[in-house]
Amino acid sequence: MKKTLFIAAVSAFALAAMTVAAPALADGRDRNSPPRPGSPVTLTDGLISPLSLAVQRDGTAYTTQNFIGQLTRVTRDGTASVAASAPGQELSAVSERNGTVYYAQNAMDHSSSALMEMKDGGAPTPLADLWAYENSENPDQINTYGFEGLPQSCADQFDASAPPFLPASYTGTIDTHAYGSVALDDAVYVADAGANAILRVGYDGTVSTTAVLPPADPVVATADVVAQFGFPACAAGHDYRFEPVPTDVELGPDGWLYVSSLPGGPESAALGARGSVVKIDPDSGEIVKVASGFVGTTGLAVSPTSGTVYVAELFGGPTGTGQISVVKRGASTPTVLMALSSPAAIELRSGSLYVTTDAFVPDATGNPQPIGKVTIVPLRGSGSSEDCDDPGHGNHGGNGHA
Numbered sequence: 001m002k003k004t005l006f007i008a009a010v011s012a013f014a015l016a017a018m019t020v021a022a023p024a025l026a027d028g029r030d031r032n033s034p035p036r037p038g039s040p041v042t043l044t045d046g047l048i049s050p051l052s053l054a055v056q057r058d059g060t061a062y063t064t065q066n067f068i069g070q071l072t073r074v075t076r077d078g079t080a081s082v083a084a085s086a087p088g089q090e091l092s093a094v095s096e097r098n099g100t101v102y103y104a105q106n107a108m109d110h111s112s113s114a115l116m117e118m119k120d121g122g123a124p125t126p127l128a129d130l131w132a133y134e135n136s137e138n139p140d141q142i143n144t145y146g147f148e149g150l151p152q153s154c155a156d157q158f159d160a161s162a163p164p165f166l167p168a169s170y171t172g173t174i175d176t177h178a179y180g181s182v183a184l185d186d187a188v189y190v191a192d193a194g195a196n197a198i199l200r201v202g203y204d205g206t207v208s209t210t211a212v213l214p215p216a217d218p219v220v221a222t223a224d225v226v227a228q229f230g231f232p233a234c235a236a237g238h239d240y241r242f243e244p245v246p247t248d249v250e251l252g253p254d255g256w257l258y259v260s261s262l263p264g265g266p267e268s269a270a271l272g273a274r275g276s277v278v279k280i281d282p283d284s285g286e287i288v289k290v291a292s293g294f295v296g297t298t299g300l301a302v303s304p305t306s307g308t309v310y311v312a313e314l315f316g317g318p319t320g321t322g323q324i325s326v327v328k329r330g331a332s333t334p335t336v337l338m339a340l341s342s343p344a345a346i347e348l349r350s351g352s353l354y355v356t357t358d359a360f361v362p363d364a365t366g367n368p369q370p371i372g373k374v375t376i377v378p379l380r381g382s383g384s385s386e387d388c389d390d391p392g393h394g395n396h397g398g399n400g401h402a
Helices: 006-010 130-137 223-229
Strands: 041-047 052-055 061-065 070-074 080-085 089-097 100-107 113-119 125-129 144-147 169-171 178-183 187-192 197-202 207-212 239-241 245-251 257-262 275-280 287-294 297-302 309-313 323-327 335-339 346-349 352-357 372-380
Touching (some): 041 070, 052 352, 061 100, 089 187, 113 130, 113 178, 125 130, 130 187, 130 197, 187 245, 187 257, 257 297, 275 297, 309 346
Parallel strands (some): 089 178, 178 245, 245 297, 297 346
Antiparallel strands (some): 052 061, 089 100, 100 113, 113 125, 197 207, 257 275, 297 309, 309 323, 352 372
């Protein structure tokens, strides 16, 4: 079943080489236990679909309002202003480095995509044509998605010219949808939810593939799921491999790239909590699964000192309305940090989590409401190393040398 990244509908977990258990403090507390969240504070509100976020060292935040094609600058006192605008297109995948802001400008139908750069508040200019690269390279053509072990008599009943417009199995198709990015010393790394890959964009505009995410783990397609997607009834009971959907990328203190990934198909918990976080060696492209068990994995932040990973689960929690989960060093499964309403993007800066909340709360007609926020959550208690600024957004010296 083709991935159903919610944007299109409207238009192990341990750090590498850190496997030794951390010592406890004299009072018995775990040195690496994550901080406790303080009371959330709204920095600004009235946003529509704020699905990507970057925070500068001085606390200035840039958030995309994806569905209205706007990049919004928010100062430390909460004053919001338009930094860039492209009506009729989608802006996404914002990151920053040394005063320069990078973001993606995508056609709503995915027929074009460019990585833009905006230097010191100047006018945005194209840095790289991501659509041209996808058309030329199609990185995930090496992957096969769809049903496994389906009898030919059943496969012959699939009609790719009718909804859901898919054969029984297929290789990666040409599609690009830049969703998240991180700007490092050597390049901007882009999580492309259409290409199912992490792309490297050099500051000269050269695009290459760092890694292609593998297909999601197979799930059994029940009769209800088969009917929901319009597949032949004979496919029920067979394994299906969805496309992976990378949504964010950050640098860890071990020099690896950490990537959040939706599992394709239903983004709710209908088929289980299938979202995951993986890490990628930017030099070799090696991929290691770090943690799974998330619902709506749309963003992550990594502590530059402790290696704690914070994950925004857009549809997480008992009621499916959202939560922030955390995976501390040495753990392979997440624990809940706090409930937040529809959290999409998350950044760690100066001892606080910056989170876009109420980011995807449709009204009765299915349209997003102008209720999105940039929310600040102070972190307190153990794990005080989170209080330093993130050095990772300005460094990448290869595996283990950040």
